[in-house]
Amino acid sequence: MNKQEIRLPKTKVGQKSFKKIIKAGKTLFGKAGYNSTSINDIISKAKVAAGTFYIYFDSKLALYLYLLDEYRLNIRRAANEATKNLINRYEMEKAGLKAFIMYVKEDPLAYKLVWESLFVDPEIFKEYYTNFAASYIHHLQPFVESGEIRDDIDLETVSYILMGISNFVGLQIVFKETATEKDVDYVVCESMKLLNEGIFKKPKT
Amino acid sequence: MNKQEIRLPKTKVGQKSFKKIIKAGKTLFGKAGYNSTSINDIISKAKVAAGTFYIYFDSKLALYLYLLDEYRLNIRRAANEATKNLINRYEMEKAGLKAFIMYVKEDPLAYKLVWESLFVDPEIFKEYYTNFAASYIHHLQPFVESGEIRDDIDLETVSYILMGISNFVGLQIVFKETATEKDVDYVVCESMKLLNEGIFKKPKT
DNA sequence: TACTAATATGAATAAAACTTCATATTTCAA
């Protein structure tokens, strides 16, 4: 098994090359995906020599993992930022959903990168979503206790459902190249209706 | 652009080779994914010569597309089968969700194959989900008219949400190697609670 | 300024993968 380490540059010149590689990697992984992008593609796009690539990265996988980490952090940061001043869970879910969708709308690579991990290394993929679910459960629990969330529903399943909604309603937006923030607000609002009262009509009480 | 056609065998001997290739393809795509599987891997697993592969398939992509089509059909068939005798939408959603999850639990390749299309050819992926959503809307519409489904919610968003739930609750099950049919029933039941009444507690009326 | 560490280069090597083709064998319908 080859290593997947990176070596950060120590001078300005090095930083410039490093950034060029990162940028080319983002563009190409985003367009063609990890497996269809060769190191040759990356270095010719970045306009650096082959050897330069290997100064900073052990392999293509090392670059991928670096970018994956960056995007995971960004996604988490965007969600935290959006929800930090809110106190009730409904508003938090709404703001978190919008933040996620806006993020992937602006930069669909984030999406692809995480999903593609299933094919780069299934363990990475599984770990990401199981961790995410665990964290979600942990954040939902207090609201069960406070009474805002119903206490007769399995939080693990709820977590996966909420992830599923984010991802697929996100897809809905990403598929429409012309979607605006208004469109995002609309689908978020519709999603919240479902989280609020379900999709089925209640018999009149 | 190379063609992606297949040539079906015309004799029993040909059928045998064809099937061996299909089987090897399923196994290897399922284990390592499309891009990490080479034609050499496939032919050596199938125990046929390189030339034999090209008698039936123009390329690796042609084989992938053939399998993708097969799985899409299977998934649709499983869902139709499960819902065919049901009349109310609640029961249909429940049965469809269970059928989908049971299907991917038994054969996770179906999952991977469809998702991987995002990286094999994003257009295929997009087309699959937009078609699926369109079909979903079409099937939901009558139940809005009959009054079973609320009429104040966007059906396209609902469709994407329902696809998201299937896929991610499916993941939840696939992640647990030891999951049984009982576990599937459980998560399906929890999901239906959410579709029924949402996750938030209602103020007492 | 001088020197060391950092960085850059790209040709060359090695490994992996795709595809073709000339030849051989088998099938099956006439």
Place this chain on the structure above:
DNA sequence: TTGAAATATGAAGTTTTATTCATATTAGTA
């Protein structure tokens, strides 16, 4: 039975990709 169509083979050619390394240049500091 016979012959055309179908099928099988795998070595060889081609292309693509990853990686190394000897050499050259540059940056930054003592």
